Amino acid sequence: MQLDFTYYNPTTIHFGKNSLTNLNDELTQYGDTVLLMYGRNAIKSNGLYDQVMTILAETGKKVIELSGVMPNPTYEKMMEGAKLVREHNVSLILAVGGGSVIDCAKGVSVSAYCEGQDPFQKYWVEHQEITNKIVPVASILTMVGTGSEMNGGSVITHEESKYKVGRAFPAKVFPKFSILNPEYTFTVSQYQMVSGVFDTMSHLMEQYFSDQGANTTDYLIEGLLKSSIDNLRIALKKPNDYEARSNLMWNATLALNTMTGLSKTQDWQVHMIEHQLGAYTDCAHGMGLAAISLPYYRLVYKFGVEKFVRFATQVWGISAEGKNPDQIALEGIAALEHFTNECGIVTSLQELGATKEMLPKIAKSTTIIGKGYKKLTDKDVLEILEACF
Amino acid sequence: MQLDFTYYNPTTIHFGKNSLTNLNDELTQYGDTVLLMYGRNAIKSNGLYDQVMTILAETGKKVIELSGVMPNPTYEKMMEGAKLVREHNVSLILAVGGGSVIDCAKGVSVSAYCEGQDPFQKYWVEHQEITNKIVPVASILTMVGTGSEMNGGSVITHEESKYKVGRAFPAKVFPKFSILNPEYTFTVSQYQMVSGVFDTMSHLMEQYFSDQGANTTDYLIEGLLKSSIDNLRIALKKPNDYEARSNLMWNATLALNTMTGLSKTQDWQVHMIEHQLGAYTDCAHGMGLAAISLPYYRLVYKFGVEKFVRFATQVWGISAEGKNPDQIALEGIAALEHFTNECGIVTSLQELGATKEMLPKIAKSTTIIGKGYKKLTDKDVLEILEACF
Numbered sequence: 184m185q186l187d188f189t190y191y192n193p194t195t196i197h198f199g200k201n202s203l204t205n206l207n208d209e210l211t212q213y214g215d216t217v218l219l220m221y222g223r224n225a226i227k228s229n230g231l232y233d234q235v236m237t238i239l240a241e242t243g244k245k246v247i248e249l250s251g252v253m254p255n256p257t258y259e260k261m262m263e264g265a266k267l268v269r270e271h272n273v274s275l276i277l278a279v280g281g282g283s284v285i286d287c288a289k290g291v292s293v294s295a296y297c298e299g300q301d302p303f304q305k306y307w308v309e310h311q312e313i314t315n316k317i318v319p320v321a322s323i324l325t326m327v328g329t330g331s332e333m334n335g336g337s338v339i340t341h342e343e344s345k346y347k348v349g350r351a352f353p354a355k356v357f358p359k360f361s362i363l364n365p366e367y368t369f370t371v372s373q374y375q376m377v378s379g380v381f382d383t384m385s386h387l388m389e390q391y392f393s394d395q396g397a398n399t400t401d402y403l404i405e406g407l408l409k410s411s412i413d414n415l416r417i418a419l420k421k422p423n424d425y426e427a428r429s430n431l432m433w434n435a436t437l438a439l440n441t442m443t444g445l446s447k448t449q450d451w452q453v454h455m456i457e458h459q460l461g462a463y464t465d466c467a468h469g470m471g472l473a474a475i476s477l478p479y480y481r482l483v484y485k486f487g488v489e490k491f492v493r494f495a496t497q498v499w500g501i502s503a504e505g506k507n508p509d510q511i512a513l514e515g516i517a518a519l520e521h522f523t524n525e526c527g528i529v530t531s532l533q534e535l536g537a538t539k540e541m542l543p544k545i546a547k548s549t550t551i552i553g554k555g556y557k558k559l560t561d562k563d564v565l566e567i568l569e570a571c572f
Numbered sequence: 573m574q575l576d577f578t579y580y581n582p583t584t585i586h587f588g589k590n591s592l593t594n595l596n597d598e599l600t601q602y603g604d605t606v607l608l609m610y611g612r613n614a615i616k617s618n619g620l621y622d623q624v625m626t627i628l629a630e631t632g633k634k635v636i637e638l639s640g641v642m643p644n645p646t647y648e649k650m651m652e653g654a655k656l657v658r659e660h661n662v663s664l665i666l667a668v669g670g671g672s673v674i675d676c677a678k679g680v681s682v683s684a685y686c687e688g689q690d691p692f693q694k695y696w697v698e699h700q701e702i703t704n705k706i707v708p709v710a711s712i713l714t715m716v717g718t719g720s721e722m723n724g725g726s727v728i729t730h731e732e733s734k735y736k737v738g739r740a741f742p743a744k745v746f747p748k749f750s751i752l753n754p755e756y757t758f759t760v761s762q763y764q765m766v767s768g769v770f771d772t773m774s775h776l777m778e779q780y781f782s783d784q785g786a787n788t789t790d791y792l793i794e795g796l797l798k799s800s801i802d803n804l805r806i807a808l809k810k811p812n813d814y815e816a817r818s819n820l821m822w823n824a825t826l827a828l829n830t831m832t833g834l835s836k837t838q839d840w841q842v843h844m845i846e847h848q849l850g851a852y853t854d855c856a857h858g859m860g861l862a863a864i865s866l867p868y869y870r871l872v873y874k875f876g877v878e879k880f881v882r883f884a885t886q887v888w889g890i891s892a893e894g895k896n897p898d899q900i901a902l903e904g905i906a907a908l909e910h911f912t913n914e915c916g917i918v919t920s921l922q923e924l925g926a927t928k929e930m931l932p933k934i935a936k937s938t939t940i941i942g943k944g945y946k947k948l949t950d951k952d953v954l955e956i957l958e959a960c961f
Contacts (some may be wrong), residue, residue, distance in 0.1 A: 185815060187588025192581070198834075199576025399819045401825070402799040405789035426574060427575045433834075437788070445587075445822075 185398070186446045194333045194440075195360040196229065200425075202362045203234060203323070209360050210242045213319060214274025216352035217244045218267055220288050221279045222252050224231070226325065229370050235279060235303070235323065247271050249291075252280065255461050256287035258303050258341045264291035268318055272339055278322045278358075279378075282329025282336075285322045287355050289337040292318045296323060303341055307348045313356070322358045325367040327432045328379030329384060329471060330439025340462055345548065347462035349454070363436065365375035369422065376422070376431075377526050378469030380415045383435040384408060385472040388494075390443050392480070393450045393555055395489055400445050401541045405441065405497045407434050412498075415526060453479050456564060459545045464536035473523050474530040477516065478570035482563065486556035490538035532572045543570045573918050574787070575835040582830075583722045584749040587822065589814075591751045592623060592712070598749045599631040602708060603663025606633045607891050609677050610668045611641050615714060618759050622951030624668060624712065635706055641669065643857070644736060645676035645690050646731045654691070658705055667711045667747075670768075671718025672724075674711045678745050681707045695781040696728055696737045702745070711747045714756040716821045717768030717858060719775060719828025721750035729851055734937065735853040738843070752825065754818035762910055765811070765820075767858030772824040773797060774861040775841060777883075779832050781869070782839045782944055784878055789834050794886045796823050796832065801887075804915060826900045839944035842868055845953060848894075848934045853925035862912050863919040864902065866905065867959035871952065873901045875945035880904055921961045931957045 197205040198436065210217075217239060234480040239246050249264050254519040268291060278288035294302035296316040299339075305311045324332045325527055331337070335352030370378070391404045411434050417427035437443060457471040458478070464471075468480065484491045488508045495501040495515025502512050537545070580740055599606075606841040607627060615621040628635050638653050656662065659682060667677035683691035685705040694700045713721045720726070729821030745766045757765070778791045800823050806816035826832060845868070846860040853860075873880045884890040884904025892900050926934070935954040940947065948956075 185818075187586075187590050189584065189586050189594065191584040195580040196577065197576075197578050201576050209947065396815065399796070399799045399822045400816065403792055403826075406793075406795035407788070410788045410791040426785065426787065429835075433788045437792075446818075485799075523837035 186448070188445045190441065191354050192333065192357065192440055192442070193354055194357045196333060196363060196436065197281075197360065198363045199429075200364060202364045203238075204236045205360075206235070206323075206362060207242055207320065210238070210244065210275070212359075215245055216244070216247065216273050216275075217458065218247045218249060218264065218271070218272050218273040218276045218278065218291070219290070220249045220252055220264060220276060220284055220285055222250070222281070224372055225370065226279055229367070230321070231279065231367060233323065235277075245271075247273060252284045252287045253320055254283050255338075255347060255441055255465055256283045256290070257342045261290040261294055261303075261339055263285055264288070265295040267297035272365075273318055276318055276320045278320065279325065281324070281326030281332040284356065285320070285324070285331035286329065286337040286339065288322070289331075289335065289352060290339050292320050293352065293356060307337075307339055307350050310350060313352070317356060319359050320356070322361040323367075324432070326371050326379060327368055327377065327435045328382035330383075330435055332358055333436050333440040336439065336456065339517065345462045349456040349458065355408060363432055365432045367429050368432060373419070373422065373527070375467065376418065377415070377528055378436065378467040380411055380431055380526075381469035381473045381523070381528055383431070383438045384411050385476060386438040387411070387443060387468070388476070388525050389450045389453055390447050392483075392487060392490055392493070393448045397440065397490075397493055398446055400443060400447055401493070404443055404448060405451045405493075407438055408498045410434050412468060412522060419526060448554050450552070452552050452555050452559060455492060455550045455552055456545070457547045458566065460532070460535070462548075463541045463545055466535035466537075470529045470535055473528045474532055474535060475572040477520050477523070477530060477568045480516050480519070481513075482567065483556040485509070486514065488512050530571055532568065537572065539572065542572065575837070577814050577834045579830065579834055580743050581722065581746065581829055581831070582743055583746045585752060585825065586749065587752045588818075589753060591709050591753045592627075595624070595627050595751060598632055598710065599627070599633065601748075604632070604634055605636065605660050605662050605664075605804040607638060607653065607660070607662040607665045607671055608668065608679070609637045609638045609641055609653060609665060611643070611670070611673055612735075614759065615668055618756070620668065620712070620714065620756060624666075634660075636662060641673045641676045641743045642741055644854055645672045645679070647728055647730045650676055650679040650683055650692075650728055653677070653682040653889055655707050657681075658905060662707055665707055665709045666902035667709065668714065669706050670713070674709070674713070674747065675718065675726045675728065676710070676722035677709045678720070678724065678741060679728050682726075682741065682745060690750075692728060692730055696726075696739050698851070699739060702741070706745060709745070710754075711750040713750060713752050714766065715760055715768060716757055717771035719772070719824055721747055721752065722829040725828065727847065734851045735915075736847040738847065739901070740866070744747075745814070752794070752821055754814060754821045757817050757821060762811065762916070764803070764856065765807065766917055766918060767799045767826065767856040769779075769800055769820055769915075770835040770858035770912070770917055772820070772827045773800050774858070774865060776800070776832060777865070778839045778842055779836050781872075781876060781879055782837045784876065786882055787835055790882070791834055792833055794882075796827055797887045799823050801911060808915060837943050839941070841941050841944050841948060844939045844941055845934070845956065848938045849921070849924070849926065849957075851932055851937075855924035855926075859918045859924055862917045862923060863960040864956060866909050866912070866919060867956045869905050869908070870902075870935045871956065872945040873905065874898070875916030877901050885901060921957065926961065928961065931961065
């Protein structure tokens with residue numbers, strides 16, 4: 184706990200089977216016009232769309248809809264939403280879906296009244312402070328992974344320039360409230376569930392593997408990693424196990440609600456590589472992260488071996504007896520690999536849609552952060568990508 | 573994660589060596605008159621009082637002082653503060669000290685403008701909703717344990733009736749901001765440090781030992797318990813170890829900022845017994861908790877043996893091999909007892925100031941909650957007290 188920090192997270196979380204009953208009360212806090220954002224047809228086929236529309240009608244809201252928000256939401260979609268906000272003087276943006284829809288909703292919020300400069304350039308590329316008016320965002324979460332329901336994260340893909348970039352906005356952009364009913368995640372496919380859990384685990388590991396020693400944040404991360412592992416095993420056998428699905432849902436929120444990054448330098452190099460992989464292939468985010476994580480951690484572990492030893496012993500229960508630190512550390516990474524295989528995680532870039540020709544382009548366009556155990560070179564990134572091809 | 577919950581914690585935490593530098597900015601959010609509450613002379617001898625007064629002067633605040641807030645703050649002290657708030661139209665109550673000062677500050681906040689009924693009766697005994705105006709509270713923490721810096725907890729002792737009672741107020745009573753500099757805790761005596769850490773651990777255990785199974789909250793609690801154990805061991809050897817003291821400080825905040833109680837029924841029976849012990853003896857809160865915990869857990873473990881097995885294996889690293897659940901559970905409680913001895917925790921009620929004659933009175937006045945593994949009888953409570961006499 185060596186770094187000073189400020190922690191402030193004002194999102195209200197309504198969690199559980201009956202959490203949607205809080206929507207009426209929450210809506211009374213906002214004005215008349217709601218922009219309802221969602222993805223494709225999932226929320227229509229499972230009945231959630233109708234439930235939400237009923238509550239919006241009951242509370243007398245005028246509803247503007249923006250559907251078709253895609254995984255890896257695009258700049259174009261965000262600008263479409265921004266235009267709707269201005270045209271209809273929207274008072275609340277309600278995102279119903281997974282992280283992509285919520286990320287896009289935050290993008291719409293900060294972009295709608297951005298003047299004088301393109302918002303993508305201003306906020307995502309140049310990381311400028313938000314001085315324009317923003318519109319409150321709220322969410323009803325249907326997919327687990329990104330943690331966007333309780334943070335300021337917003338990842339937007341600029342298709343023309345093949346640039347997928349994330350920004351962690353300050354607390355005023357966090358969802359005002361988020362409704363988390365684990366039952367909404369029952370209809371998510373096994374592939375997407377596993378991908379979401381690996382996204383959670385990657386968030387935890389990228390915060391964990393970023394300094395020496397072990398502070399309170401590391402102990403919390405170890406607990407959340409173990410809960411993710413144990414509960415994914417249960418959910419793979421019994422997809423409708425309410426307890427397991429609810430633990431996976433809450434793990435994902437806590438994994439990136441800024442608490443698990445406190446006092447940590449944080450790495451995010453795996454996410455940076457995956458963002459470019461995603462920009463070229465549109466692969467499931469968690470699968471891309473898993474593919475990259477294994478060669479990445481095998482490359483960098485030597486520079487943070489003490490933490491990798493902790494990871495092996497505390498998270499995977501590996502015995503240290505009679506082994507040197509390198510052996511223990513590598514056994515921890517092997518345990519992670521074994522777990523990805525056990526859960527059917529796809530770690531081959533071909534299967535994720537990449538071609539050999541893409542790899543140098545992905546490597547070249549990856550942002551090198553240098554906050555982890557080793558500052559990568561372009562050659563390192565290419566080697567990592569080739570290792571999972 | 574079987575219980576639905578709403579989570580909302582709007583306290584801003586400024587943590588670290590330079591955290592006091594945030595005070596100026598925070599003060600600009602509030603009006604002109606600050607009620608500065610503190611305990612005895614500790615903050616004058618370590619220089620913190622002068623630093624805070626300088627910043628208050630720089631920001632042009634008129635300062636009213638209320639000193640002498642005691643451990644187990646009294647109804648009388650709270651009413652003294654309430655009178656000052658009304659007389660001087662106070663805009664912010666700034667508590668500088670440990671949990672007692674912050675608890676008392678919250679009491680002052682809700683009591684100052686309470687009309688028509690005695691506030692202790694209305695808010696602590698009858699748990700009525702707060703409808704009167706409240707005054708914002710903020711804190712600068714100098715002692716670790718209660719978690720009052722990031723929650724609505726306020727324990728007040730009514731001396732005349734020997735009644736010490738706590739209330740968890742809603743989010744509007746939480747401190748608006750809290751400044752946590754681990755260095756302020758360096759001058760706390762070893763006795764008080766250890767007492768504070770056991771208070772933290774008791775908060776964690778009273779939330780943990782309250783249902784079957786293990787959800788994400790339990791994994792977090794196990795992590796925070798391990799961090800408390802590991803870091804107290806370091807701090808006992810090296811009291812000025814910044815990392816250890818900062819981990820202990822942040823553990824205490826997280827142990828009772830409501831997150832570690834989510835989806836748990838929660839017990840709090842140990843606290844209920846200790847509150848009455850404290851009302852009769854004025855003993856250090858954490859020491860009283862430790863004394864009561866050991867016989868209490870030995871009495872109730874049979875009714876929640878699965879969770880006590882988890883406690884033994886996950887928190888204390890006890891091997892389950894070749895043992896039955898009862899053996900493992902009892903080894904976990906024995907490990908806790910061994911740890912209290914190792915850290916010099918006082919678990920004899922005589923040493924904590926109790927007399928044999930007090931025990932039936934303490935037992936009789938204890939509130940039985942019945943949310944833990946076994947609903948105690950008056951006889952059970954007396955037996956627990958006698959076991960630690």
